Amino acid sequence: MNKKPGSQTKLKKDVLEQSLCTGCGACVSLCPYQVVYHDRTVQLHDCDLTDGKCYAFCPRTPADYGQIRESLFDVSEVTPEIGAVKGYYLSRAADPALRAKAQHGGTVTGLLEVAIAEGLIDSAIVSSRNEELEQEGRLIEAKSQLCDYAKSKFTVSPTVAAFNRLMGDTVRKVGVVATPCQALALAKMKTAVISNDSKINQLNLVIGLFCGWTLSVESFHRLLQQYQISPEALTGMDIPAGKNILELYTNESVTSVSMAEVDACVRTACHYCIDSTAEFADLSVGAARFGGDCDEMRGWNQIIVRSELGKQVMELAVDRGALEIREAPASALQNLKNAAAEKKRKALKNIIEKSRSVKNLLYLNSDDPVVRKYLSIDKKRKGKS
Ligand SMILES: Cc1cc2nc3c(=O)[nH]c(=O)nc-3n(C[C@H](O)[C@H](O)[C@H](O)COP(=O)(O)OP(=O)(O)OC[C@H]3O[C@@H](n4cnc5c(N)ncnc54)[C@H](O)[C@@H]3O)c2cc1C
Ligand code: SF4
Ligand code: SF4
Numbered sequence: 001m002n003k004k005p006g007s008q009t010k011l012k013k014d015v016l017e018q019s020l021c022t023g024c025g026a027c028v029s030l031c032p033y034q035v036v037y038h039d040r041t042v043q044l045h046d047c048d049l050t051d052g053k054c055y056a057f058c059p060r061t062p063a064d065y066g067q068i069r070e071s072l073f074d075v076s077e078v079t080p081e082i083g084a085v086k087g088y089y090l091s092r093a094a095d096p097a098l099r100a101k102a103q104h105g106g107t108v109t110g111l112l113e114v115a116i117a118e119g120l121i122d123s124a125i126v127s128s129r130n131e132e133l134e135q136e137g138r139l140i141e142a143k144s145q146l147c148d149y150a151k152s153k154f155t156v157s158p159t160v161a162a163f164n165r166l167m168g169d170t171v172r173k174v175g176v177v178a179t180p181c182q183a184l185a186l187a188k189m190k191t192a193v194i195s196n197d198s199k200i201n202q203l204n205l206v207i208g209l210f211c212g213w214t215l216s217v218e219s220f221h222r223l224l225q226q227y228q229i230s231p232e233a234l235t236g237m238d239i240p241a242g243k244n245i246l247e248l249y250t251n252e253s254v255t256s257v258s259m260a261e262v263d264a265c266v267r268t269a270c271h272y273c274i275d276s277t278a279e280f281a282d283l284s285v286g287a288a289r290f291g292g293d294c295d296e297m298r299g300w301n302q303i304i305v306r307s308e309l310g311k312q313v314m315e316l317a318v319d320r321g322a323l324e325i326r327e328a329p330a331s332a333l334q335n336l337k338n339a340a341a342e343k344k345r346k347a348l349k350n351i352i353e354k355s356r357s358v359k360n361l362l363y364l365n366s367d368d369p370v371v372r373k374y375l376s377i378d379k380k381r382k383g384k385s
Contacts, residue, residue, distance in 0.1 A: 004050050009048075010055050020269050020272055021060065023039050024159070025157075025182070028164065038134065039218070056192045059182075059363075060362075080373045080374075081336075081337035088333050089325040091325045095322070102150040103151045107285045107323065116175075119173075121174055123140060126138060135159075136161070154213075154246075176206050179211045183208045183279070184279075186280070208277070241287065273347055274374075277336070282310035283314060289332060302336065
């Protein structure tokens with residue numbers, strides 16, 4: 001009789017060998033057999049467990065994503081483009097010193113500070129650079145240290161592995177800053193039958209980041225080399241609104257790199273990703289895009305409030321004077337939805353090109369209403385042309 005393949009074997013075949021691995025870290029540190037080596041997920045040994053958490057939690061294995069949405073959010077608030085929207089604003093941290101250290105408005109760090117100060121969480125997992133100049137998740141307990149980990153690093157950070165490492169730890173209330181694929185992995189952990197693990201209750205808050213792509217560390221370091229920038233010297237990076245460039249900052253200079261060069265460094269898995277706004281987080285934060293000038297916009301974020309908890313955290317932050325919010329112009333929400341819809345269309349097109357069949361959507365399911373919507377839009381477009 002043929003033995004059923006183990007979960008790890010399936011993960012290898014369905015995700016790693018398909019170049020679908022986002023590097024989220026959700027399958028790492030659950031057992032000794034799966035690790036991150038540079039920005040690759042590596043299997044050190046074969047495990048034949050057939051109901052492994054690695055496969056269940058991976059954001060690139062099939063699941064009933066509609067069901068996950070239903071169990072975490074108010075379905076009447078779910079939009080096809082950007083997931084659940086309870087509220088949508090422009091926001092920034094009230095403290096100018098925090099804003100100066102942050103990527104944009106410092107909303108993410110400001111929210112975490114308030115959540116710790118008010119006891120909603122007692123620690124937060126953010127992204128930190130390790131000795132090999134790669135990103136990894138790090139648990140921070142002191143509110144005053146959070147701003148040292150602010151700013152976006154556009155290379156992969158296997159942040160969820162830090163949450164897995166913590167799972168055997170003493171009881172905590174943890175907040176995690178997560179890219180969309182990481183927020184999805186955490187949502188799968190919360191809702192998977194297999195998890196049934198009281199330790200997941202330690203996850204008290206997920207703050208999602210908007211995300212267009214991440215860069216492969218190897219390719220990005222090669223790119224830096226071309227511009228004679230050492231990875232150690234890099235103090236920040238940003239994509240200014242309306243400009244098709246990536247800016248690289250050091251203490252001495254600002255270097256502009258064309259998007260064509262950046263595109264060549266994008267991790268392959270990102271081309272198959274349909275989520276740009278972290279649809280499975282409690283709150284999602286991105287760069288502000290509104291009619292103002294570029295410098296003004298850099299100091300603000302867009303924030304999507306998704307869950308009751310997210311609403312509570314944002315209201316608390318405003319009430320305590322830590323966060324400033326203002327109404328976003330209707331056009332900003334529409335522009336965000338248009339950009340998010342475009343990412344979905346492109347990713348589905350790439351998925352179908354890869355599988356060579358509209359019936360095989362790799363990790364997605366054509367019965368999912370969101371997927372169905374974008375498949376049918378594409379069919380209509382083709383019909384017209
Ligand atoms: C890979 C990546 C791609 C992004 N793409 C877009 C985009 O296309 N459009 C858009 O509007 N916004 C994008 N963002 C989000 C944006 O860059 C800001 O993170 C967001 O606007 C929040 O700004 P802030 O000032 O509130 O953040 P801050 O207060 O500076 O906090 C940023 C937080 O993000 C964490 N972090 C940094 N790098 C990573 C990482 N690689 N993985 C996980 N966590 C990390 C930090 O540790 C910190 O906690 C992206 C972010 C990342 C990391
Ligand atoms: S996407 Fe995440 S969970 Fe899936 S194989 Fe890669 S690192 Fe592991
Ligand atoms: S584009 Fe998608 S797959 Fe790539 S890092 Fe962002 S959320 Fe993850």
